[in-house]
Amino acid sequence: MKKMLLPVVLLPALMSVLLSADARAGSSERAYGAELLQPFKQQLMGALKTGLQQGPEQAIDACKMAAPKIASERSVDGVEMGRASHRLRNPANAAPGWVRPVLDGYLASGSEIRAVQISAGEGRQGYVEPIFMQAAPCLMCHGETLAPAVAEKIRALYPDDQATGFVEGDLRGVFWVSWPTGQ
Numbered sequence: 001m002k003k004m005l006l007p008v009v010l011l012p013a014l015m016s017v018l019l020s021a022d023a024r025a026g027s028s029e030r031a032y033g034a035e036l037l038q039p040f041k042q043q044l045m046g047a048l049k050t051g052l053q054q055g056p057e058q059a060i061d062a063c064k065m066a067a068p069k070i071a072s073e074r075s076v077d078g079v080e081m082g083r084a085s086h087r088l089r090n091p092a093n094a095a096p097g098w099v100r101p102v103l104d105g106y107l108a109s110g111s112e113i114r115a116v117q118i119s120a121g122e123g124r125q126g127y128v129e130p131i132f133m134q135a136a137p138c139l140m141c142h143g144e145t146l147a148p149a150v151a152e153k154i155r156a157l158y159p160d161d162q163a164t165g166f167v168e169g170d171l172r173g174v175f176w177v178s179w180p181t182g183q
């Protein structure tokens with residue numbers, strides 16, 4: 001019964017995650033990066049939402065399979081994108097070199113954390129956007145207390161997991177995208 005109720009309860013929360021990320025995208029010079037990321041973010045949320053309709057454990061499988069697949073499908077025509085974090089669940093999501101200083105800056109910053117457009121190395125532009133912890137549904141899999149079955153599944157799939165213990169409002173990581181200059 002509880003499982004059946006999940007999607008209904010979570011839908012508004014998922015929508016607010018999408019909308020607030022959208023509003024954070026900022027000024028027009030950063031618009032191209034934000035635009036490139038938008039379908040990636042939407043597809044990720046869609047995969048998470050669909051997985052959660054079956055329950056949190058199934059959603060872990062959905063995240064594990066969908067996230068890298070969506071990122072690589074969206075990385076075409078010289079565009080690359082992904083998610084990164086200072087506390088990784090999947091080590092394959094480590095921040096590229098040009099993203100690391102931005103992430104460090106976010107962590108050091110006492111002030112407002114904003115999306116930025118910066119050089120992503122020779123001939124490439126980059127855009128980085130913060131990801132914040134929302135109460136639902138993020139805490140279920142990244143919070144301080146996880147349901148035993150969820151914790152067990154995460155431990156089995158990600159033995160080096162560092163991505164629990166977050167509270168609402170914490171910086172969870174970043175979305176990043178880079179593209180050839182002049183595109």
Ligand code: HEC
Nearest residue numbers: 059060063064067083085088089090093137138141163173
């Ligand atoms: C059902 C469990 C589940 C929920 C709910 C969930 N995540 Fe995750 N999250 C995962 C898994 C599993 C991964 C690893 C995916 C992979 O293998 O690339 C992950 C990875 C991430 C990453 C990539 C960096 C890393 O540590 O590998 C970020 C950022 C992230 N999650 C943020 C969020 C946010 C923000 C929310 C809420 C909107 C959320 N997650 C909700 C399970 C979940």
